[in-house]
Structures are given as C-alpha cells and as structure tokens.
Amino acid sequence: MRFSHSLLSCLLVSVAQAASAWSFEDATLAVQSKGAGVGAGTKEKLSPSSPLSKLVSLGGSDTLKVLLTATEDQKAKRPHQAFLTLSDPTTGVEESFVFMVKDNGKGKVELTHKDLPIQFLTASKPIPASIVIGSFGSSQPYKNQVFELTIARDPNVPLAAPEKAERYAAAEEIHHIFKADPKSPPKIITLVFSGAVVAALPILLGVWATLGANANHLGKALGKAPMSHALFFGSIAAMEGIFFMYYTSWNLFQTLPAAALVGVVAFLSGSRALSEVQQRRLDGLR
Amino acid sequence: MLWLFSFLLLALLGAVQALSSSGSRLLVVLEELSEKDKYSQFLGDLEARGFHVRVESPKSEGVALFKHGERAYDHVLLLPGKSKGLGPALSPGNILEFMKKEGNILVTLSPDHATPTSIVSTLLELGIHLPADRNSLVIDHFNYDSASAPENHDVLLVPYPAPLRYDVRNYFMGPPDGVIAVPRAVGQTLGNDSPLLAPILRAPKTAYSYNPKDEADAVEDPFATGEQLNLVSALQAHNSARLVVLGSAEMLQNKWFGAKAELAGKPVTTANRDFVMKVSGWTFKEVGVLKVGNLQHYLDEGDVKKVINTSAFAAPEDNPTIYRIKSDVTFNVEISEWRGDHYGPFMIPQRDALQLEFSMLSPFHRIGLYPEARTHNSTIYSAHFKTPDQHGIFNFRVNYRRPFLTNVDEKRQVTVRHFAHDEWPRSFQISGAWPWISGIWVTVAGWLAFLAVWLYSAPTDKKVAVKKTQ
Known part of the structure; x- marks a missing residue:
C-alpha cells in the first residue's frame, strides 16, 4: 500500500515536472556589422538542448542579436525572467542581459562591446553564454549554456580600462637597493698582479746587484760617525713604521708628534751623516 | 567596607564577561515591542553569549546612542519597523558618530517595511546601494523554498558562503550540505571603490531583484542580478568598527531557525540559527579581532644576538632609535587573535602574508614576517633584513588589513x-686593492734599500770600467 502510494507520488511529481517546464523555441542568433546590409553577417539557430558547436565572434562594430520565443510546455508564453547570462570562468565576473519579452513570448536582446564589462573584453578564453528562463509558480525554470562568445577586438584601439580598485591583500615584496656595492675583480687576477708588483722588488735589487751595488762602506761609515748613521737610517725606517702604524691603528694625533720627533732626529742626525758621506766623496771613495 | 563592595562588584563583572572583545551592551531597536517574541530565540542566543540586550522603540529615550558624549552601547541591532523615519536619536550623523567611536551596527532590512531614509542615505555614503524601489525583494526561480513560497519564489535557499578570496579566512563557513533560508530579502550592491566593503552572502547566480508592486509581467530593468546582488554585506571602517547589512530581517526570526523547507523536491532543515550566530558574532566582534602586543627591533650583528622576548604583552620594548645603513636588523611583532574569552596565537591564513615595510616616504623594503615563536596567547612574527643603502628617517611599519580582520597598523620611527x-x-679587506697596497709597501722597501745603497755603497771596478769605455 505504502509502496504504491510512494510510487504514485513519484509518478505525480515526474508528471508534474514533465508537464510544466520552461524552454524556448525559434531561437536565432545574428551578428551584424555596422553598415553591412540586412542579411549580411552570421546567423545561427540556437537549440535549447545542446549548445552551439561554433564559437560566436563579436567584433568591435558588431551587434549580437538573439531572438527567441519563450515557451511553457511548448506553448509560447511570457516568463517573468528571461536573461542572457555571460560568465567569465577565469575572473568569475557575471553579467545578465535582459530579454525584452512581449506578451506572445517573443523576446529580443542586443549586445555590443559597449554593453560588456572590461573583464569580458580582455578575456583570453571564450565566454560561455547561457539563457535563463523562469517564472513564478511550479513550472521548472530553464538554464543552459547555448553558445560561447569570443570577443574580437581591434588591438590598435586602446581600451579604456578603469583603474584597478584597491583591495586589501598582501602586496608585492620590495627589496630596493639604490646602488649596488662595488665589486672586486676575481681574486686570482688580483693575486697575479700583486705578485707581479711584489716580484718587481727582488728584480730591482737583483739588477742593482749586477750593476755592483753593495753596502761595503757600512763599516767605514759606522766607524766614522756611528751615532749619526744609526740614528739617521733608523729614523727614516722609523718614519715608515709610523706610516704603517697610522695605516693600521693610530689616529692623526698619535701620528703627528711621533712623526715630528722622528723628523727632528732625522734632520739633526742627517746633517752629520750626510757630512760623512760628503767626506767620503771628497776622498774619492764614492 | 567600601573596598569589599568594590571587590564584590569586580567579581560580579568578571563573571558575566561577554564573548565579544569590545563590550557587551547591545541595543536592539524595535518599533513594535510586541514583535519581540518573533526574535526571542535569536535574542536569547545573544544573551547566552553574554550580551546585555536592551530592546527599545526608536521613539523612546533609551535609544540615545550617547551618554555624556560617550557611547551608551557597544553594539546596535536595527530591526525594521513600520514608520518611515527612525527619529532624531538614530540620525545618519549619530550612526556615523557611533561608528567613529568604534561601535558596531547590524542593520536588518525588510521589503515589507520601507527602509528609513536615514539608513538608506547612511549606507549610500558607505558605498552600499539599496534598490530605489523600497519594496524590491530578491527572488530566484531555481533555489527557492517550495514549501513556503511555491508561487512567489521569494524565500531563497542558499548554501553557506565560500571564502571571499583564496587568501581570506572564512568566518561564515558551515557544513557543505547546510542550507540557509533567506526569506524576502532586500538585495544590496557594493560600490567597487571601497576596500572596506566585503560581501558575506551573495545571491545565487540566477537570482534577481524586482518590485512586486510593479505591474509589469516581466522584469525589464532589474536593480541587479546574480552574484552582484548581496544578501548580507559587511563594512569594516578604518577604526575597525563594523557594520553589517542583513538583507532579510526574517532570517533572525524563530520560525526560520531549523525550519523545514524544501529545495527542488528535497526536504532540508534551515541552518539559520548557526549562520546568524556567525554573522552577529562577526559584527559584534566575537571573531576576527586582532591585537598587537610587544614590538621589537634590534641590530642583529656579530655575536650579540638577542633572544626573542617570550613574555606577555607588558614587556617593555627595547628598541634603538638609530641604525646604520647596510646593517642587519631583526624585527619581531607579537600578534594575537580574540578567542571568545581570551587572546590566543594568531596564525595568518595559508596563502596570505604578513608584511613588514621599511619605508621613507615609500617602502624601500617590503618583506614577509614569518612566525618564529608562539606564546600562550600570541604568535611572534619575525623578519630579518639589511637596512637600505640610504640614510634618512625610516619607519618600521606593519600594515595588515584584510577583509573580516580588524586592522593592524603599527609604526616605529x-x-x-x-x-x-x-x-x-x-682597504686590505677589499681584494681589488691588493696590487695597490703591495705597490706602496714595495716602494717603501725599495726606498729603504736605495737609501742603504746610496749611503753605504763602495765604488766597484765595473763602474770604473764603464767609465773608461766612455
């Protein structure tokens, strides 16, 4: 008993659903260019059950026109809602265009680039277009994809894209550097050239040696003026030492007194030492 | 005696602490006090959550939002009424002033009662647009309750909302099969310019707004269609005051709490009680409330490294006021999220980023802050970076604004x-300088050697021989 009852109700529901459902018929889609004569441009028939296999292309000066007759149970009737809905699957933007439907169920909608939001005009993929027909009462509403729209845009015509509205979200990372740090050349090159510079010293000394440079009179000089020569040569070496200290650790106020002291010593001892050198020259020993 | 009394009072106050982070005084504005019974379950739920609910008629004296220049309530719930105006206490100026003082407002709309002009104009100022026809409502021929609205299709049955964006946490999430009844809703559209606005619940794709008083048989120029229509929308001001517009006041009524409805032939139970709890909870700052604790930055060079201060909020900030260019700096910020009765560690949503800006006029560095430690009631986010190669007055800035979270904007100069x-x-640390440095010291050594030779060289035969050949 219960089984038959539920079966009955099931049947009733399915009958009711089958009995009243919204759909459309005699639907045509036309794309007309501005200036082209009547009948020019593409014209396609739309079917409520399967989407159009061809892509519909809408150019900058074209008008897309969809005509249909809304039906309830195969009878032409005016629905409360008859929309052509475009939705971009990548951005999620959706826009519905309302069919102007007359009392006899005949409806019309026209589209040009001007009606479309910017997201559709810049969409890279075809935009699915569906027809939505529905009304009050228990009749089943209709919604199906009927065709796919591609926007053909003249790339030379700049698009007036509105400025992107601010939304609170994480922003791009920034790592700004005004001027990169100076870079040194590869160490191997530096070492080769430093080596060449350092090698110049032994080469210089070697060349002097072959020319007969020597320090044979050192004993003679120290014998004649030991203090002066030791102090003079020592003070000049010390001056170089002061430069070294200044380079590594001393500041100017430590350097200057030391340099002054060593300079006075060099001046005083130098006059004596150089007199001795002059004496040797006069003796013909140089 | 007096101290005992005050102690007792304190203990009492502590016992009835609300779940809201910003106070428990809730004003419910309802014109017909007899209608209170219709909302008794919702108001009871609010009281159970610790709110001190006071129901007042818009004409009564208790509806004054301010007392002695301060807020008299922490939150306001506006329920629709018959009269066209809301009275002087709820003028647009007062409503905005209330929000300026960080009060939260939940506005409910109904197509049966024309929305008062003061509300419409306030919402318009904020970028929330209502249909020009005061009686417009949202219908959908696909997702309606066939039990209660088989003819008019004006009781929408919609699933719980999906997250607003992939990087935003969904505070209004529910079970995937949960269904919310939205009876006779006034749809809203949101202005595109304001980042303060966010939709909470959108209408289904096939829904549209129309005026039932309109004589036309077919809708010709709908106010808005599909997901551009919002059933519930939110605004969070710069001071984190919240305003939520609930398109359907009936959603709050007892009869839609766990009501039996029918969606496309299938019986469903509406989850309105849970959903309106989430919406009111967000509006009245029970969730999505952040707090910044200790903020630290220090030079991170050499062996002296500071240990992250894991103490609570009160720890003093030990932050130098001066840094040198190109030096390594560590920045720590402690962020907590309100958890009903205490602050707990805040974790940023999975694909979101908490960012630190180091800026002089414009940011020179904008880098991610990553969780490095966690205390009982906060997460410590850290960033390590090198100060820019430009001197000047800089700011450490953490500006974390996201939909549905209170704003965090901290600056240290x-x-x-x-x-x-x-x-x-x-110079000896720069390898490129080595040939020049060695040149100097080779010259020094050569000078000393030359001096020794000049001073002490004895004449040799070779020299004589050279002279002779000349």
Missing part, C-alpha cells in the same frame, strides 16, 4: 645614519 669615517671596510 628610526633614524638610519650613514657610515662613520672609521666604519668603512679597510
């Missing part, structure tokens, strides 16, 4: 100085 004369790298 520091000076960044250039190198002192003795802070530059020494």
Whole structure:
C-alpha cells in the first residue's frame, strides 16, 4: 500500500515536472556589422538542448542579436525572467542581459562591446553564454549554456580600462637597493698582479746587484760617525713604521708628534751623516 | 567596607564577561515591542553569549546612542519597523558618530517595511546601494523554498558562503550540505571603490531583484542580478568598527531557525540559527579581532644576538632609535587573535602574508614576517633584513588589513645614519686593492734599500770600467 502510494507520488511529481517546464523555441542568433546590409553577417539557430558547436565572434562594430520565443510546455508564453547570462570562468565576473519579452513570448536582446564589462573584453578564453528562463509558480525554470562568445577586438584601439580598485591583500615584496656595492675583480687576477708588483722588488735589487751595488762602506761609515748613521737610517725606517702604524691603528694625533720627533732626529742626525758621506766623496771613495 | 563592595562588584563583572572583545551592551531597536517574541530565540542566543540586550522603540529615550558624549552601547541591532523615519536619536550623523567611536551596527532590512531614509542615505555614503524601489525583494526561480513560497519564489535557499578570496579566512563557513533560508530579502550592491566593503552572502547566480508592486509581467530593468546582488554585506571602517547589512530581517526570526523547507523536491532543515550566530558574532566582534602586543627591533650583528622576548604583552620594548645603513636588523611583532574569552596565537591564513615595510616616504623594503615563536596567547612574527643603502628617517611599519580582520597598523620611527669615517671596510679587506697596497709597501722597501745603497755603497771596478769605455 505504502509502496504504491510512494510510487504514485513519484509518478505525480515526474508528471508534474514533465508537464510544466520552461524552454524556448525559434531561437536565432545574428551578428551584424555596422553598415553591412540586412542579411549580411552570421546567423545561427540556437537549440535549447545542446549548445552551439561554433564559437560566436563579436567584433568591435558588431551587434549580437538573439531572438527567441519563450515557451511553457511548448506553448509560447511570457516568463517573468528571461536573461542572457555571460560568465567569465577565469575572473568569475557575471553579467545578465535582459530579454525584452512581449506578451506572445517573443523576446529580443542586443549586445555590443559597449554593453560588456572590461573583464569580458580582455578575456583570453571564450565566454560561455547561457539563457535563463523562469517564472513564478511550479513550472521548472530553464538554464543552459547555448553558445560561447569570443570577443574580437581591434588591438590598435586602446581600451579604456578603469583603474584597478584597491583591495586589501598582501602586496608585492620590495627589496630596493639604490646602488649596488662595488665589486672586486676575481681574486686570482688580483693575486697575479700583486705578485707581479711584489716580484718587481727582488728584480730591482737583483739588477742593482749586477750593476755592483753593495753596502761595503757600512763599516767605514759606522766607524766614522756611528751615532749619526744609526740614528739617521733608523729614523727614516722609523718614519715608515709610523706610516704603517697610522695605516693600521693610530689616529692623526698619535701620528703627528711621533712623526715630528722622528723628523727632528732625522734632520739633526742627517746633517752629520750626510757630512760623512760628503767626506767620503771628497776622498774619492764614492 | 567600601573596598569589599568594590571587590564584590569586580567579581560580579568578571563573571558575566561577554564573548565579544569590545563590550557587551547591545541595543536592539524595535518599533513594535510586541514583535519581540518573533526574535526571542535569536535574542536569547545573544544573551547566552553574554550580551546585555536592551530592546527599545526608536521613539523612546533609551535609544540615545550617547551618554555624556560617550557611547551608551557597544553594539546596535536595527530591526525594521513600520514608520518611515527612525527619529532624531538614530540620525545618519549619530550612526556615523557611533561608528567613529568604534561601535558596531547590524542593520536588518525588510521589503515589507520601507527602509528609513536615514539608513538608506547612511549606507549610500558607505558605498552600499539599496534598490530605489523600497519594496524590491530578491527572488530566484531555481533555489527557492517550495514549501513556503511555491508561487512567489521569494524565500531563497542558499548554501553557506565560500571564502571571499583564496587568501581570506572564512568566518561564515558551515557544513557543505547546510542550507540557509533567506526569506524576502532586500538585495544590496557594493560600490567597487571601497576596500572596506566585503560581501558575506551573495545571491545565487540566477537570482534577481524586482518590485512586486510593479505591474509589469516581466522584469525589464532589474536593480541587479546574480552574484552582484548581496544578501548580507559587511563594512569594516578604518577604526575597525563594523557594520553589517542583513538583507532579510526574517532570517533572525524563530520560525526560520531549523525550519523545514524544501529545495527542488528535497526536504532540508534551515541552518539559520548557526549562520546568524556567525554573522552577529562577526559584527559584534566575537571573531576576527586582532591585537598587537610587544614590538621589537634590534641590530642583529656579530655575536650579540638577542633572544626573542617570550613574555606577555607588558614587556617593555627595547628598541634603538638609530641604525646604520647596510646593517642587519631583526624585527619581531607579537600578534594575537580574540578567542571568545581570551587572546590566543594568531596564525595568518595559508596563502596570505604578513608584511613588514621599511619605508621613507615609500617602502624601500617590503618583506614577509614569518612566525618564529608562539606564546600562550600570541604568535611572534619575525623578519630579518639589511637596512637600505640610504640614510634618512625610516619607519618600521606593519600594515595588515584584510577583509573580516580588524586592522593592524603599527609604526616605529628610526633614524638610519650613514657610515662613520672609521666604519668603512679597510682597504686590505677589499681584494681589488691588493696590487695597490703591495705597490706602496714595495716602494717603501725599495726606498729603504736605495737609501742603504746610496749611503753605504763602495765604488766597484765595473763602474770604473764603464767609465773608461766612455
């Protein structure tokens, strides 16, 4: 008993659903260019059950026109809602265009680039277009994809894209550097050239040696003026030492007194030492 | 005696603490006090959550939002009424002033009662647009309750909302099969310019708004269609005051709490009680409330490294006021999220980023802050970076604004100085300078050698021989 009852109700529901459902018929889609004569441009028939296999292309000066007759149970009737809905699957933007439907169920909608939001005009993929027909009462509403729209845009015509509205979200990372740090050349090159510079010293000394440079009179000089020569040569070496200290650790106020002291010593001892050198020259020993 | 009394009072106050982070005084504005019974379950739920609910008629004296220049309530719930105006206490100016003082407002709309002009104009100022026809409502021929609205299709049955964006946490999430009844809703559209606005619940794709008083048989120029229509929308001001517009006041009524409905032939139970709890909870700052605790930055160079201060909020900030260019700096910020009765660690949503800006006029660095430690009631986010190669007055800035979370905007100003004369790298540290340095010391050594030869060289035969050949 219960089984038959539920079966009955099931049947009733399915009958009711089958009995009243919204759909459309005699639907045509036309794309007309501005200036082209009547009948020019593409014209396609739309079917409520399967989407159009061809892509519909809408150019900058074209008008897309969809005509249909809304039906309830195969009878032409005016629905409360008859929309052509475009939705971009990548951005999620959706826009519905309302069919102007007359009392006899005949409806019309026209589209040009001007009606479309910017997201559709810049969409890279075809935009699915569906027809939505529905009304009050228990009749089943209709919604199906009927065709796919591609926007053909003249790339030379700049698009007036509105400025992107601010939304609170994480922003791009920034790592700004005004001027990169100076870079040194590869160490191997530096070492080769430093080596060449350092090698110049032994080469210089070697060349002097072959020319007969020597320090044979050192004993003679120290014998004649030991203090002066030791102090003079020592003070000049010390001056170089002061430069070294200044380079590594001393500041100017430590350097200057030391340099002054060593300079006075060099001046005083130098006059004596150089007199001795002059004496040797006069003796013909140089 | 007096101290005992005050102690007792304190203990009492502590016992009835609300779940809201910003106070428990809730004003419910309802014109017909007899209608209170219709909302008894919702108001009871609010009281159970610790709110001190006071129901007042818009004409009564208790509806004054301010007392002695301060807010008299922490939150306001506006329920629709018959009269066209809301009275002087709820003028647009007062409503905005209330929000300026960080009060939260939940506005409910109904197509049966024309929305008062003061509300419409306030919402318009905020970028929330209502249909021009005061009686417009949202219908959908696909997702309606066929049990209660088989003819008019004006009781929408919609699933719980999906997250607003992939990087935003969904505070209004529910079970995937949960269904919310939205009876006779006034749809809203949101202005595109304001980042303060966010939709909470959108209408289904096939829904549209129309005026039932309109004589036309077919809708010709709908106010808005599909997901552009919002059933519930939110605004969070710069001071984090919240305003939520609930398109359907009936959603709050007892009869839609767990009501039996029918969606496309299938019986469903509406989850309105849970959903309106989430919406009111967000509006009245029970969720999505952030707090910044200790904020630290220090030089992170050499062996002296500071340990992250894991103490609670009260720890003093030990932050230098001056840094040098190109030095390593560590920045820590402690962020907590309100958890009903205490602050707990805040974790940023999975694909979101908490960012630190180091800026002089414009940011020179904008880098991610990553969780490095966690205390009982906060997460410590850290960033390590090198100060820019430009001196000036800089700001450490954490500006974390996201939909549905209170705003975090913290700034600390520091000076960044250039190198002192003795802070530059020494020439021997620069490998490119080695040939020049060795040149100098080779010259020094050569000079000393030349001096020795000049002073002490004895004449040799060779020299004589050379002279002779000349």
